[in-house]
Amino acid sequence: MIRLAKLDDVPAMAALMREAWQTAYDGLIDPAYPPTIRAEKYIEEFTKNISEKRERMTVYEKDGKIAGLCGGRLRPGDEFDCEIHCLYVYPVYQGQGIGSALFAEMKEFFIAERCAWMIVFTFYGAKNNNFYTKMGGDIERYEDGEAGGKKYPGAAFTWQLEKFDD
Numbered sequence: 001m002i003r004l005a006k007l008d009d010v011p012a013m014a015a016l017m018r019e020a021w022q023t024a025y026d027g028l029i030d031p032a033y034p035p036t037i038r039a040e041k042y043i044e045e046f047t048k049n050i051s052e053k054r055e056r057m058t059v060y061e062k063d064g065k066i067a068g069l070c071g072g073r074l075r076p077g078d079e080f081d082c083e084i085h086c087l088y089v090y091p092v093y094q095g096q097g098i099g100s101a102l103f104a105e106m107k108e109f110f111i112a113e114r115c116a117w118m119i120v121f122t123f124y125g126a127k128n129n130n131f132y133t134k135m136g137g138d139i140e141r142y143e144d145g146e147a148g149g150k151k152y153p154g155a156a157f158t159w160q161l162e163k164f165d166d
């Protein structure tokens, strides 16, 4: 059900992002922003991520549709040497274990890459903060997040990955 994203998937992935943003940050960000989000923004970003291997992008397929997506990247030389950069599930498919499955798969990939610390940046107080706490993350530090050209309080969740014996 989880597989690497292909270029053919990009339009469906962009549509998912637009849809998820309509409700993801309710009460936190300017409500005027989500309706202005254009799919092209994500089509460009995901096309580059996949074709230039800037990020490892995965999708969760359910009933032949892309129900969730995840993007992760390595941060060589940084204290937090890997990052889940985006993790989004279609609102209609949320609460069914898809987000945690995508999260766990990416984390396993980073462990196999022998990363030490994983980080996720999001908005402080977003509904997803409870999800990341459930996934065992600690809020490590706060940084401003940006949406539609405006800044909002940010949160960075971190995970120490497995220790290696050899």
Ligand SMILES: CC(C)(COP(=O)(O)OP(=O)(O)OC[C@H]1O[C@@H](n2cnc3c(N)ncnc32)[C@H](O)[C@@H]1OP(=O)(O)O)[C@@H](O)C(=O)NCCC(=O)NCCS
Pocket (backbone or CB within 6 Å): 020, 024, 085, 086, 087, 088, 089, 090, 093, 094, 095, 096, 097, 098, 099, 100, 101, 120, 121, 122, 126, 127, 128, 130, 131, 134
């Ligand atoms: C955050 C998100 C990825 C979680 O994916 P999901 O498929 O809905 O989550 P799951 O069904 O795998 O839930 C895993 C656990 O987290 C909990 N959880 C998920 N969302 C939660 C929420 N908003 N509040 C409280 N707990 C939540 C679930 O109850 C579940 O716990 P359980 O196993 O004890 O039942 C998804 O809701 C989403 O796309 N949200 C909008 C976009 C977003 O904020 N993405 C993160 C950007 S950094």
